[in-house]
Amino acid sequence: MLSYIFAGMIICSLIFAAFSGNITALSSSVLDSSSEAVTLLIKMSGALCMWSGFMRIAKDAGLTEKLSKLFSPFLKKLFPDVDEKSEAFSYMSMNFAANLLGLGNAATPLGLCAMKKLREQSEDDEATDTMVTFVVMNTASIQLLPTTVAVLRRSYGSSSPFDIIFCVWVTSALALFVGLIAAKVGNRLTGKRRILQNRRQVYRWTM
């Protein structure tokens, strides 16, 4: 899947650049964007280390369990396959909490840790129902305070940069809802097929 997206993007850009005469810009962008990526990585690694350092303090002090407890009723409904006491579940609820507070740099390492734990429970290289729902949750924004946007608006002369906050809440809640429903419906549809396959196998064995 990712290979197709990657190849598709590169080939599309070549075709479009050839037709629109942007080929010079394209060839220089190849080098520029790879070095830009490294600059971005170096820039974000400081913040990432800072947040994972503080999150480690919070974890060692037992804050994880407290936050987990706060969100567990909601997350338990959302992820019925994950054991509430497992490490994966606590990483997932910490990731949720960090996202809510808008700590994107903290949420990502926590989310990656959760994925690593979820991976240990699956055998093949196919995403489990839990993984799908969890990743979809992370692609939707559940940030309470859109600080980055507000800072940007302020710098362009907005009189009240936070006046959009209610619209942001309604919009992001609806987007999250649609994403989760789609994930759940997809889980149901594709899950059924797998059960049927299993049944067929069992049938064959009993024959």
Add this chain to the structure above:
Amino acid sequence: MDYVIPVILSAVALYGLIRKVNIFESFVKGAREGIKTVYVIAPTMIGLLLAVGMVRCSGALDFLTSHLAPFFERLSYPTELLPMAILRPVSGSGATALLTDIYKNFGADSFLSKCASVMAGSTETTFYAVTMYYGSIGIRKIRHTLLSALLADLTAMVMCVVTVSLLM
């Protein structure tokens, strides 16, 4: 607003001290994990940002917006938001660049700027998150993840105009 992050950090440090945790040692351990994460995600990031940079430079995006414009005008969706709506799931920094462009051209308190701000505040960089999360653990078959995530993005792109029109 400037208080949020320093207050959180102080609260965590204080809480750690109260619970008798060796907080600096914990911090160093965590930071080491952080640098490992950077090391793991670096190749994925370079690959994705390379592809995004190429798409942006090639004019494919402009082509797409100019051809979709008549259709969206019929739906009374502001065409000025289209480039950002298309770029948002792919590139966070690219979408931010287009957002500031809208602020510059129409004023930060205009209807368009408010819609664009709501869109930026209620979506994430979908492709980045999907690649990062699955790439880090070697999952190749992602099933309906991308479809569900893009449906959520589509909802946000429609709802940002609806909410700003109705609620502001």
